[in-house]
Amino acid sequence: MTQVSIREAKNKLAELARRVEAGETITVTRNGKPVMELVPAKKKGGINWAGLEAFKKERGITQFVTYVSPDFDDPLPEDFLITPLPPFKNER
Template sequence: MVQIPIREAKNKLTELARRVEAGETITVTRNGKPVMELVPPKKKGGINWEGFENYKREHGIKEIIGYVAPDFDDPLPEDFLISPLPSVK
């Protein structure tokens, strides 16, 4: 990991950006103490929809979610967290 003073970083921003694009991490310091890091962006993750469809096809799955209640995302009642649970007998 490379350390560079903030004054020098200000003057060499384009060069530093190229180095970071190449995968390098650069720590910018002020008075010898780190104040920030220049890091490459993280690769975007997410759902592999193609793989998901292949899995469904291979296992003969037509539908994952059969039913979602119409009020699924409605706000919970105000007293939801303080109401006692019903007793199980």
């Protein structure tokens, strides 16, 4: 991990940006004390579909959902809906 002063970082920002893009982490200091780190940006992404398929394959899984009840989306009974919930207990 490289350390540079805040003044040096200001003067060499483009160079430091190239180094960070290459994967390096740079600590910026003020009066010898770290104040921030320049780190590569995290790659944005969604679901890793290839990783999911590999996970399923190594465990022999062909389907995640094996059964769905025919009435899973039927309305809930009224007595269930009007029954109050028990008091919330904050456990710490």
